[in-house]
């Protein structure tokens with residue numbers, strides 16, 4: 573994302589390039605660029621960013637669940653005292669809590685390692 577320029581009012585929804593004149597995108601040559609001074613265009617850009625963020629968060633969640641489960645089982649095998657500790661809680665709830673905790677840790681780590689950056693400028 574390039575820094576917004578006061579004269580670059582037109583944005584390409586495909587590659588986020590901004591330019592001063594209407595027409596086709598100066599970078600990728602795709603569809604007509606849209607005027608960011610139009611509140612509807614700004615809302616469309618915000619919705620695109622929100623959708624992308626939601627899909628990314630869902631992907632991290634789906635990846636974190638199996639990783640958290642496997643991580644808990646591996647830790648229980650490698651460090652037997654942890655398996656004994658988790659086994660104290662009846663009905664495998666200790667293991668389930670361990671897996672949920674590991675899943676949350678993996679999810680937080682993924683989000684901090686790969687922070688989401690908005691594609692479109694917000695300060696128009």
Ligand SMILES: [Zn+2]
Pocket residue numbers: 584585586587588589597598599600601602
């Ligand atoms: Zn473009």
